[in-house]
Amino acid sequence: xxxxxxxxxxxxxxxxxxxxxxxxxxxxxxxxxxxxxxxxxxxxxxxxxxxxxxxxxxxxxxxxxxxxxxxxxxxxxxxxxxxxxxxxxxxxxxxxxxxxxxxxxxxxxxxxxxxxxxxxxxxxxxxxxxxxxxxxxxxxxxxxxxxxxxxxxxxxxxxxxxxxxxxxxxxxxxxxxxxxxxxxxxx
Numbered sequence: 001x002x003x004x005x006x007x008x009x010x011x012x013x014x015x016x017x018x019x020x021x022x023x024x025x026x027x028x029x030x031x032x033x034x035x036x037x038x039x040x041x042x043x044x045x046x047x048x049x050x051x052x053x054x055x056x057x058x059x060x061x062x063x064x065x066x067x068x069x070x071x072x073x074x075x076x077x078x079x080x081x082x083x084x085x086x087x088x089x090x091x092x093x094x095x096x097x098x099x100x101x102x103x104x105x106x107x108x109x110x111x112x113x114x115x116x117x118x119x120x121x122x123x124x125x126x127x128x129x130x131x132x133x134x135x136x137x138x139x140x141x142x143x144x145x146x147x148x149x150x151x152x153x154x155x156x157x158x159x160x161x162x163x164x165x166x167x168x169x170x171x172x173x174x175x176x177x178x179x180x181x182x183x184x185x186x187x
Contacts, residue, residue, distance in 0.1 A: 001013060002014045002015075002016050002023050002026070002054055002056055003026065004056075004059060004060055004063045004089065004092075005026060005029055005030050005033065005060060006030075006033065006060075006063065006064060007060070007062075007063030007064035007065065007094075008063050008092060008093045008094045009059070009062075009063040009088075009089040009092035009093065009094050010063060012063075012088050012089055012092045013088075014054050014055070014056055014059065014085045014088070015054065015081050015084060015085060016053070016054045016056075016081075017053060017054065017075065017077060017078040017081055023053060023054055023056060024056060024057060024122060024152060024178070025175075025178075027175070028152075028175045028178055028180070029056065029057070029060060031173075031175065032150070032180060033060055033061075033064060036061075036064075036118070036148075037064065039148075041117070041118055041148055042061055042064045042065050042066055042118070043065045043066075044065065044066070044067045045061065045065075045066045045067060045116075045117040045118045046066070046067055046068050046114070046115065046116045046117045046118070046144070047061045047062070047066045047068065047069040047070070047116060047117070047118045047119070047120070048069070048070045048071075048072065048114070048116045048118075048119040048120070048139075048142075049061075049069060049070070049071045049072070049119075049120045049122075050072045050105045050108075050109075050119065050120065050121045050122075050123075050135065050139075051072070051073065051105060051121060051122050051123040051124065051127070052071040052072055052073040052078070052082055052100075052122075053073065053078060053082075053122065054078070054081065054082065054085060055071045055073075055081075055082035055085050055086060055098070055100070056085075057120040057122065058070070058071045058098065058120065059071075059085060059086060059089045059094075059098060061118065062089060062094045062096045062098055063089060063092075063094055066096060066118070067096055068096055068097045068098075068099070069096070069097070069098045069099070070099050070101060070112075070114060070116070071086070071098060071099065071100045071101065072101045072103055072105055072108050073100070073101075073102060073103075074102065074103065074104050074105070075102075076102060079100055079101075079102035082100045083100050086098035086100060105121075105123075105135045105138075106131070106134050106135050106138050109135065109138035109139050109142060110138050112142060114142060115142055115143065115144050116142060116143060116144065116147060117143075117144045117146070117147050117148070118147065118148050118150075119139060119143070119147065119148070119149045119150070120150050120152070121135060121136070121139075121149070121150070121151045121152070122151075122152040122153075123135075123153065125154060129157075129158055129161070132151070132153075132160060132161075133160070133161040133164055133165065136149070136151075136160060136161065136162070136164070136165035136167065137164065137165045137166075139165070140165045140166045140167060140185065143185050145185060146184070146185075147184060147185055148170075148182060148183075148184055149167060149182070149183045149184065150180055150181070150182055150183075151180070151181045151183070152178060152179070152180050152181075153178075153179060153181075154177055154178065154179070155174050155176070155177050155178060155179045156177075157179070159172065159181055160181050160183065162183045166185070166186055167183045167184065167185060167186065168183060168184055168185070168186050168187075169181065169182070169183050170182040170183055170184055
């Protein structure tokens with residue numbers, strides 16, 4: 001069972017697509033969001049949740065004080081499920097907008113005029129390094145100067161190609177078979 005861990009919508013149960021996604025465990029999300037809150041990165045943040053799956057990362061951000069979230073998912077059934085999850089979070093008292101975009105991540109980023117402060121990329125395992133790098137390259141111009149980018153992948157995966165995208169690695173943390181890589185725009 002996936003749920004919103006904390007904030008206004010804490011405890012709200014989220015549906016998860018039956019296949020094709022790899023939801024971030026509650027334990028990993030709890031650690032991640034504890035670090036984000038400690039760093040003051042959630043308050044009024046403009047968030048993008050790319051390869052959104054169930055939308056748990058973007059919706060957790062809204063529950064904890066983010067200003068808005070763009071949730072991007074290519075799968076039509078998953079995008080519909082994210083819309084339902086966003087409605088549950090809204091009903092639980094979160095007024096900040098959750099905008100769901102059914103699109104390929106790189107195509108969406110190339111067409112978007114938005115700017116984000118916090119971005120999650122949690123691609124499915126079958127997304128290769130080259131596709132992730134293309135997404136990071138397309139993302140870089142859409143970042144605020146102090147943005148944080150978090151990539152979640154299998155621990156056995158290569159680190160993101162931050163430099164190719166004009167970004168800088170900040171840190172990484174492994175949680176069993178999952179690793180979170182943090183990056184930011186170059187100064």
